[in-house]
Amino acid sequence: MAFSSHTFGFAIVLLCLFLSSFSVVISRSSRSSSQMSPGFYRRSCPRLKRIVRNGMQQAVAKEPRLGASVLRLFFHDCFVNGCDGSILLDDTPSFTGEKNAFPNRNSARGFEVIDKIKTDVEAACPGTVSCADILALATRVGVRQLGGPSWRLRLGRRDARTASQSDANRDLPSPRSNLSTLITSFGKKGLTARDMTALSGAHTIGKSQCRAFRTHIYNETNIDPSFAQARRANCPFTGGDSNLANLDRFTPNRFDNGYYKNLVVDKGLLHSDQELFNGGSQDSLVRRYSNRKNLFFFHFSVAMKKMSNIGPLTGTNGEIRTNCRLVN
Template structure:
């Protein structure tokens, strides 16, 4: 089965899944009010990824970090003000969350086509999907109809976002709290097949842990010293960090997971068999990842008259 045929098949299957999902969300939500929405988002993401491949991973991470804190409501996109503290400077996001300007660009183009119609939350959901596709990953039908939060929570971001230092028990519990299974967790972690991580998030692993390939640890130490250089970057996937594939899982089997939380998925416990499956069968990973993304995208969305449609993704609308 070719990769193209595989991903088309996934799209069809997930289209059906989305239709029977949250009744308040629908893939056709903007069919009449903003028919060119998906084309606008896709074109803007293509321009962004062509300029910097890493941006696909950055937008995917923004979506994940948004959904895990009080649901997929674009709260992460809000800037701090003199009277408001948002999520951008929470520990898991500070100096690492990026891609906000890309969402700003998309929002500006969408507003020009369909003023005060499409939420920032839906734009982020579509952009995350398109970034994955542009880097060679699977597509899925995005359920739409979310509205934007009028508030955010830095404390919730600090407490609820999974840590790169977390063990498997903690990770499983945190995903379960969001209605996501251990299988969803392992599939969504495969998003680390693209993107980079800061030295401060993996220093302890490459210097102190034993469940790591020694040559891999030596390689990573070259650009991540025992002290200093916290912002030095390394690829989460040691083989193809700009291509969405299953190399991440092959890294885990070879004890080359960059983050402690990554390698916990293959460390003699409950997820080992699934990691091996994904490492050998890209079709299984692609299908599960796409399904988990749809599931994650429906975490407690604001719908109906709840929330608002922000005119600027960085600030709430004026009263």
């Protein structure tokens, strides 16, 4: 088909407008990234990392499960409108947040740990450090304290003034998700299938409630029969929804690669766990992680770095909350 000079000229104008808009988007993204750095609070709150480290060490020493709980809080925060501290907001008569979304209701925990650290940080550096950054730092400390890897963490996030229960219900992956749903869900957040499989390794620590794994242990066949029978002892077919089981039967309080060793022998606790090793695209990676802890640690660190940079509020967006549970 031949184009007239008028049509060609119009196409050139459209192309220029598109490139101009694209450049603006890139520029804005670059400015947002440049506003965050590992040393963001070096001058304004030099004791920050020490305060967070002391707070998490005290909490995890008292209850090792809190390392997993805070890690889960961070994951659930970042997956809903970015890493903005929105999950920390309490409901009020005029505001419905994320805490009572189905994936969080009666299961999200560790809020008191973040509250305590925030109080200590406010005493040292009033109105300076966001709850979103405290949660990000506390997560890294908790993983490290339980024997896991560290990762480079940029700081400078600001706190959201709102939260969305409906977005939490929509965006947070279900323990009943199949592999393709998991890959799609993580992909929407800019995370690859490898990132998803590595981040799922967070289940090498912590516990899960019976209601999340009942269907897997009673109705599914891709599970070791003796393992399913053992889990049924504490998770009846009806009732006992909040009864707990370790996500990693080997070392539930140690961040290692035991989770993947469970999967290769069909002893994943959740349906979504065993989907990673069930004849699909992630089988070979799971097997590699089960044999090479250092490879898992490296990929986990890369994925955590990427996840921690999902949709941060920076600059004049959001606020620095003085109380993590309430907007200022």
